[in-house]
Amino acid sequence: MRRFQHYIAGQFADGEARFESLDPATGAAWAEMPEAREADVNSAVEAAHSALYDGPWARMTASERGRLLYRLADLVAENAPVLAELETRDTGKIIRETSAQIAYVASYYRYYAGLADKIEGSFLPIDKPDMDVWLRREPVGVVAMIVPWNSQLFLSAVKIGPALAAGCTLVLKASEDGPAPLLEFARLVKEAGFPEGVVNILTGFGASCGAALTRHPKVAHIAFTGGPEAARRVVANSADNLASTSLELGGKSPFIVFADADLTSAVNAQVAGIFAATGQSCVAGSRLIIERPVKDEFLARLKAKAEAIRIGSPLDMATEVGPLATRRQQEHVDRLVQASVSAGARLVTGGVKPEGPGNYYPPTILDCDGISSLSLTEEFFGPVLSVQSFETEAEALRLANDTRYGLASGVFTQNLARAHRFSRQIRAGVVWLNTYRAVSPIAPFGGYGLSGHGREGGLSAVLDYTRTKTVWLTTSDAPFPDPFVMR
Numbered sequence: 001m002r003r004f005q006h007y008i009a010g011q012f013a014d015g016e017a018r019f020e021s022l023d024p025a026t027g028a029a030w031a032e033m034p035e036a037r038e039a040d041v042n043s044a045v046e047a048a049h050s051a052l053y054d055g056p057w058a059r060m061t062a063s064e065r066g067r068l069l070y071r072l073a074d075l076v077a078e079n080a081p082v083l084a085e086l087e088t089r090d091t092g093k094i095i096r097e098t099s100a101q102i103a104y105v106a107s108y109y110r111y112y113a114g115l116a117d118k119i120e121g122s123f124l125p126i127d128k129p130d131m132d133v134w135l136r137r138e139p140v141g142v143v144a145m146i147v148p149w150n151s152q153l154f155l156s157a158v159k160i161g162p163a164l165a166a167g168c169t170l171v172l173k174a175s176e177d178g179p180a181p182l183l184e185f186a187r188l189v190k191e192a193g194f195p196e197g198v199v200n201i202l203t204g205f206g207a208s209c210g211a212a213l214t215r216h217p218k219v220a221h222i223a224f225t226g227g228p229e230a231a232r233r234v235v236a237n238s239a240d241n242l243a244s245t246s247l248e249l250g251g252k253s254p255f256i257v258f259a260d261a262d263l264t265s266a267v268n269a270q271v272a273g274i275f276a277a278t279g280q281s282c283v284a285g286s287r288l289i290i291e292r293p294v295k296d297e298f299l300a301r302l303k304a305k306a307e308a309i310r311i312g313s314p315l316d317m318a319t320e321v322g323p324l325a326t327r328r329q330q331e332h333v334d335r336l337v338q339a340s341v342s343a344g345a346r347l348v349t350g351g352v353k354p355e356g357p358g359n360y361y362p363p364t365i366l367d368c369d370g371i372s373s374l375s376l377t378e379e380f381f382g383p384v385l386s387v388q389s390f391e392t393e394a395e396a397l398r399l400a401n402d403t404r405y406g407l408a409s410g411v412f413t414q415n416l417a418r419a420h421r422f423s424r425q426i427r428a429g430v431v432w433l434n435t436y437r438a439v440s441p442i443a444p445f446g447g448y449g450l451s452g453h454g455r456e457g458g459l460s461a462v463l464d465y466t467r468t469k470t471v472w473l474t475t476s477d478a479p480f481p482d483p484f485v486m487r
């Protein structure tokens with residue numbers, strides 16, 4: 001079995017305990033992971049705190065920080081095959097996807113490397129004579145980062161890149177489900193030459209490791225990606241240290257198709273939107289909202305595509321849908337599907353949990369027209385699409401916005417005016433018009449409502465890892481006046 005270690009204060013070390021990681025394709029233990037509890041978390045946060053204020057990192061210029069980030073980007077690109085294979089092995093995300101995604105992750109580090117020396121303060125036109133006042137932009141402090149199992153290298157890059165560009169130090173908790181790629185990534189951090197303590201990477205369970213980290217008095221900001229339940233606990237923990245939070249949570253994103261849409265394009269985008277990453281994607285377009293006259297044709301084409309998907313070993317380049325990351329997730333998806341069927345949803349395809357090893361679940365389509373069911377409100381985080389139809393544009397919009405989430409959305413129509421109208425009226429952080437799942441380091445990303453707050457990606461993400469300090473300087477040689485006379 002492979003053994004992985006934590007990376008704390010520039011050293012690789014075993015955790016306070018260990019646990020086994022299971023191969024999602026077979027269910028067999030394949031690696032031993034270190035488990036951090038309170039003591040490991042304390043060591044990591046103390047290391048990050050010392051590095052922030054006392055070490056070489058504190059004295060480094062912004063350009064030097066940028067150079068280290070460029071080096072890290074190159075190392076990620078060079079090591080992409082190893083990282084991709086580990087992510088596939090430990091989480092079941094198919095190798096086709098991990099290979100493409102990790103190659104692109106390098107460009108996130110490059111983008112933030114370039115921004116490191118473009119974070120400027122400002123000089124204020126203050127309303128007092130003989131006074132200069134300026135704002136310095138300083139790193140916000142030690143950042144606690146928490147990520148879920150899916151796309152961990154990507155979800156951490158959108159946090160680590162801007163945090164390091166801004167001069168912060170950090171402790172990253174990899175998900176207990178599939179931490180191997182991030183624990184391996186720590187080797188690249190060391191190789192890139194970041195001073196010890198700047199980046200600390202560990203793993204452990206939410207209730208112990210995650211709680212200790214998010215409550216820690218020396219943590220200033222928490223960057224969290226995960227589900228709303230854990231997010232609530234994280235926010236409650238932050239009542240102790242009053243750390244600021246950014247929350248990237250789940251979704252129940254609408255995928256709206258009008259009868260005038262290019263249906264071939266829309267079918268392909270819907271397949272990618274719900275079955276890519278075996279549906280374990282925060283932006284999964286999990287609610288198809290389709291104009292009634294094209295519903296039957298669209299569903300027939302979608303069913304044919306879904307049934308032709310190659311399901312298999314995630315390590316096989318030909319595989320299109322692999323296993324879910326954990327047995328727990330497989331059971332969660334099946335439970336929601338069976339509850340939806342009991343509530344009246346019509347199974348168009350899939351919906352039968354396979355026997356045998358591995359956490360597989362078939363691409364599933366539920367026709368939910370005219371019923372109210374969990375499948376329209378709950379995030380499955382699996383390959384399950386729920387379908388509703390509409391007659392009018394107003395009805396389409398009402399169905400789209402009928403959710404407590406608000407992460408992503410897709411609209412397929414050839415009517416430009418309508419596309420613009422929807423981009424204004426949909427309550428979601430991302431609207432894709434005649435496309436889906438496009439992301440870029442240059443474009444901010446984040447949600448409304450239960451999908452969280454804060455934006456990752458783009459210029460503004462760097463500023464979220466800074467705070468301003470206001471500096472006042474008198475330019476007068478006159479002595480400070482009598483304190484009892486106001487100026």
Ligand code: NAD
Pocket residue numbers: 146147148149150155173174175176204205206207209210211214225226227228229230231233234237247248249250251281282283379381407447451
């Ligand atoms: P989860 O919320 O159960 O766990 C996420 C992380 O939080 C894990 O590392 C876990 O250990 C940690 N955690 C759990 N309890 C904690 C606590 N009390 N204190 C501190 N940390 C704690 O999520 P999951 O089931 O692993 O992942 C799936 C969820 O993540 C879905 O809802 C999905 O939509 C969401 N997600 C969102 C985005 C986004 O960018 N918006 C991206 C990917 C995934």
